[in-house]
Amino acid sequence: MAGGQEELHRRVGYELKRAQSALNQAMDRALRPHGLTVPQYACLELLDQQPDLSTAELARRAFVTRQSMNVVLRGLITAGLVQRPESVEHGRARPATLSPAGTRALSRARRAILVIEKVMLAPLSEQRAARLLIDLSTLTDALRAED
Amino acid sequence: MAGGQEELHRRVGYELKRAQSALNQAMDRALRPHGLTVPQYACLELLDQQPDLSTAELARRAFVTRQSMNVVLRGLITAGLVQRPESVEHGRARPATLSPAGTRALSRARRAILVIEKVMLAPLSEQRAARLLIDLSTLTDALRAED
DNA sequence: CCCATGTCAGTATTACTGACATTG
DNA sequence: CCAATGTCAGTAGTACTGACATGG
Numbered sequence: 653m654a655g656g657q658e659e660l661h662r663r664v665g666y667e668l669k670r671a672q673s674a675l676n677q678a679m680d681r682a683l684r685p686h687g688l689t690v691p692q693y694a695c696l697e698l699l700d701q702q703p704d705l706s707t708a709e710l711a712r713r714a715f716v717t718r719q720s721m722n723v724v725l726r727g728l729i730t731a732g733l734v735q736r737p738e739s740v741e742h743g744r745a746r747p748a749t750l751s752p753a754g755t756r757a758l759s760r761a762r763r764a765i766l767v768i769e770k771v772m773l774a775p776l777s778e779q780r781a782a783r784l785l786i787d788l789s790t791l792t793d794a795l796r797a798e799d
Numbered sequence: 800m801a802g803g804q805e806e807l808h809r810r811v812g813y814e815l816k817r818a819q820s821a822l823n824q825a826m827d828r829a830l831r832p833h834g835l836t837v838p839q840y841a842c843l844e845l846l847d848q849q850p851d852l853s854t855a856e857l858a859r860r861a862f863v864t865r866q867s868m869n870v871v872l873r874g875l876i877t878a879g880l881v882q883r884p885e886s887v888e889h890g891r892a893r894p895a896t897l898s899p900a901g902t903r904a905l906s907r908a909r910r911a912i913l914v915i916e917k918v919m920l921a922p923l924s925e926q927r928a929a930r931l932l933i934d935l936s937t938l939t940d941a942l943r944a945e946d
Numbered sequence: 947c948c949c950a951t952g953t954c955a956g957t958a959t960t961a962c963t964g965a966c967a968t969t970g
Numbered sequence: 971c972c973a974a975t976g977t978c979a980g981t982a983g984t985a986c987t988g989a990c991a992t993g994g
Contacts, residue, residue: 657925669841675938708952715816720984793922794919794922795915854977866963893976958985960985965977968977
C-alpha cells in the first residue's frame with residue numbers, strides 16, 4: 653500500500669511506449685524490403701482475416717480515423733495489393749479485398765513478422781506470455797471504459 | 800507445443816498496439832487542456848528526472864532521433880517551459896533544464912496523467928502489475944538484443 | 947431527421963534520411 | 971582521424987479537424 657503502487661503507475665506508460673517503439677522499429681526494418689509500412693501491413697492482415705471491410709471499419713480496427721485509413725488504403729491500391737469496386741449497388745461502403753498480389757505480399761511479409769514476434773516472446777514461458785496478453789487486454793479495456 | 804504458440808505470436812503485436820493506442824489517446828486528451836502533446840510531456844518528465852540532458856541524450860531516452868527531439872524541444876522552449884544556454888564553455892552539448900513555468904506545467908500535467916495510469920492498472924493486483932512491467936521490459940530487451 | 951460513410955481540403959506533429967560543421 | 975553533437979534541409983507517413991454530399 654506504500655509508494656510501491658506509485659512507482660508502478662509511473663512506469664507503465666514508459667514500458668508500454670518502450671515496447672511498442674522497439675516492436676515498431678523491428679517491424680519497420682523487416683517490412684521495408686517488402687515495400688510495406690507497418691500500418692499498411694496491419695491493413696493487409698485485417699483484410700486477410702476478414703475481407704470486404706469498409707474504410708470506416710478498417711479504421712476502427714486499426715485505431716485510426718477514416719481519413720488516415722483512407723491514405724493507407726490508397727497506397728495499397730496504387731501498389732495493386734488491394735482492390736475496391738468503383739461503385740456498389742447498395743449503400744455507400746465500398747468493401748476492400750486483397751488482390752492476388754496482395755495475398756502473396758502479405759504471405760511474404762507475415763513470415764518476416766512472425767520471426768520478430770517469436771524472438772520477442774522467446775524469453776517468456778507460454779503461460780507467462782498468455783497472461784501478458786490477457787493483462788494487456790485488461791489494461792486497454794479499463795482505459796476505453798473511461799470514455 | 801501445438802498451434803497455441805502461433806496464436807500467441809500473432810496477437811502480441813496487436814495487443815501492444817491496442818494498449819499503446821488507447822493510452823496515447825487518453826494521455827492526449829488529458830494533456831490538451833494543458834497545452835502539451837504526449838512527446839512534449841515525456842520530454843518534461845525526462846528533464847525533471849534528470850536535468851541538464853543534451854538533445855541527443857533526450858532523444859535516446861524517448862526513442863526518437865536527435866532531429867525529432869529538437870523539434871519537440873523547440874516547442875517547449877518557445878512555450879517558455881524549457882531553457883537552454885546559448886553557448887557552453889565545454890563541448891557542443893547544450894544542456895536543457897525546466898524553467899519555473901516548466902516545473903509548474905509538468906506538475907499540473909502529471910496529476911492528470913497519474914489518474915490515467917491509475918485507472919489503467921486498477922483491474923490488476925499489485926503483484927500482477929509488477930509482473931506485467933517486468934515482462935514488457937523483457938520483451939523489449941529481447942527485441943533490442945537482435946540488432 | 948438522424949446517422950454512418952466516403953471524400954476533399956488543410957494542417958500539425960512526429961519522424962525519418964542526408965549532409966555538414968564543430969568539439970574533444 | 972574518429973566519435974558524438976547540433977543543426978539545416980527535405981521528405982514521408984500518419985494523424986487530426988472541419989466540411990460536405992450521399993445513402994439507408
